[in-house]
Amino acid sequence: ITKEQRALIKAILDAYNRHQIPQDVTKKLLQEQYSAEENFLLLTEVATSQVQVLVEFTKNIPGFLSLDREDQIALLKGSAVEAMFLRSAQVLSEKKPSGYTEVLEERIRKSGMSEEFMTPMFNFYKSIGELHMTQEEQALLTTITILTPDRPYVKSHEAVERLQETMLDVLRKLCVLQHPQEPQYFARLLGRLTELRTLHHYHVEMLTSWKTNDHKFTPLLCEIWDVQ
């Protein structure tokens, strides 16, 4: 790993750790009572704060702000769901002493979300947990997801592809260094990104089913996912 690549990893890891869900949101998850309504409201807060965290994190990805402005928006809108599932998978797969994981899982199960989305979602969380990713790998994998060139409305495909390739190269080297006994580890990480795309599809239906049951989203969530 070159000096520049080490600096890149440090910049991305710092940004990833700096932008976390605020304590007051996680504290609420542990305190509020368990009604389907209350759970949905809490998940709305979690989702909204995760999107805010994602926007702040993305601005700190080296090279992102030099992309075309409209492409920056297209990348954010296109990757928000996947970045959110990835980050919550990383949070849910760390068995936190605070019991936060169980509480969030419990609230997700009792939030009026239909069963058909739970299974793929919790399977994904399990498959992420089994990878025991390091912080750097988590931050880089999220960055690679955000820098996916074939999102809708992205104009300068090559510019995004170059940036993503830089990150893929760093992640590949990092995996070889941090998992020498597992030569296929990097390929397994990328396989998770494919699984993430199927979750993206479920998420659209999840939103629609909530919407039809007259659940209200925040303006930010409506904007990022084009929900009216």
Ligand SMILES: CC1(C)[C@H]2CC[C@]1(C)[C@H](OC(=O)c1ccc(O)cc1)C2
């Ligand atoms: C853990 C999750 C990634 C999983 C369950 C909660 C999440 C934060 C996310 O919730 C929403 O997308 C969502 C969208 C709109 C809304 O009003 C509430 C939640 C889906």
